[in-house]
Amino acid sequence: MEEQIKVLRQQMEEALAAVSSKDELAAFWQAYLGKNGSIAALMKGLGKVDKEQRPVMGKVINQFKAEAEEKYQAMREKMEAAELEAANRSEQVDITMPATRVSAGALHPLTLVKNQIVDVFAGMGFEIFEGPEIEDDDHNFTRLNVAKNHPARDMQDTFYVAEDIVLRTHTSGAQIRVMDAQQPPIKILAPGRVFRSDSDATHSPMFHQMEGLVVDKNITLCDLQGMLDKFVQAMFGEGIRTRLRPSYFPFTEPSVEVDVSCFECGGKGCGLCKGTGWIEVLGGGIVHHKVLENCGIDPNVYSGFAFGIGIERITMLKYGINNIGLLFENDLRFLKQFQE
Numbered sequence: 001m002e003e004q005i006k007v008l009r010q011q012m013e014e015a016l017a018a019v020s021s022k023d024e025l026a027a028f029w030q031a032y033l034g035k036n037g038s039i040a041a042l043m044k045g046l047g048k049v050d051k052e053q054r055p056v057m058g059k060v061i062n063q064f065k066a067e068a069e070e071k072y073q074a075m076r077e078k079m080e081a082a083e084l085e086a087a088n089r090s091e092q093v094d095i096t097m098p099a100t101r102v103s104a105g106a107l108h109p110l111t112l113v114k115n116q117i118v119d120v121f122a123g124m125g126f127e128i129f130e131g132p133e134i135e136d137d138d139h140n141f142t143r144l145n146v147a148k149n150h151p152a153r154d155m156q157d158t159f160y161v162a163e164d165i166v167l168r169t170h171t172s173g174a175q176i177r178v179m180d181a182q183q184p185p186i187k188i189l190a191p192g193r194v195f196r197s198d199s200d201a202t203h204s205p206m207f208h209q210m211e212g213l214v215v216d217k218n219i220t221l222c223d224l225q226g227m228l229d230k231f232v233q234a235m236f237g238e239g240i241r242t243r244l245r246p247s248y249f250p251f252t253e254p255s256v257e258v259d260v261s262c263f264e265c266g267g268k269g270c271g272l273c274k275g276t277g278w279i280e281v282l283g284g285g286i287v288h289h290k291v292l293e294n295c296g297i298d299p300n301v302y303s304g305f306a307f308g309i310g311i312e313r314i315t316m317l318k319y320g321i322n323n324i325g326l327l328f329e330n331d332l333r334f335l336k337q338f339q340e
């Protein structure tokens, strides 16, 4: 038996020297130290040894086992250390390398301007109301005093989704929805996307409007102008004035176009204002008594004003953008100029 152990020790040392992976090391453990391994087999063989010799041989086998375990353990530690070192090497960071720049996103210019407009009016007590983008004929036209066959329907090239269902051509439908739902006093701002079949340097088939509506007792055109003065000063600078020009919208009477004094030349006349000193920025007026009636509000008691701001128009004026297409191409070279 001693001879057998000697051979086995030789084999074990050779086997261990040949181990080069964790799997091979596990196989080594199975072969020598496992439940059915060579050393366990030696132990079982003890039964055949002479009774007097048995304790001595048992001690020798145990010693061999301890030796094998120690060698196995040492090999395992060596392999783990090598593995750790390899991992450290591969994860090494060179702190002198230049950092990768993180490219931060920013708000789109239309969002910047929309937020700014909302801030100005929120400061005056307006609440936000958002109507649906797909609107029925009733809200988009009829109850805004634009009956079927009314010539004003030709003012807007409409996308029809179905008969009597349109992609809203303006945010004015929100007026009807709000007045249906509540009695005055009303003070709302309705921002959103609107759609018209129109496309050139200053028109896009999809664009953004901001509708404003105030209904209360004794509301006049003076209230509208006073409030718009505050608005344009916040957007374009102190000292900017407004001027109202008569206009026509079916849902307001009287209707006005609102001009601001040119913020480029201060009113002397330049390319931006085409020499007039004034720039048209939005439309509005006193809510037509028929529109109030259509929503169950008594025009003899209440009056109101409404206005519609083109967000693209304001954005283009504010940043000197001459083609509306730039706002929708999402060219990063363009958009990055608005990063704050």
Ligand SMILES: [Zn+2]
Pocket: 262, 263, 264, 265, 266, 267, 268, 269, 270, 271, 272, 273, 274, 275, 277, 278
């Ligand atoms: Zn000018």
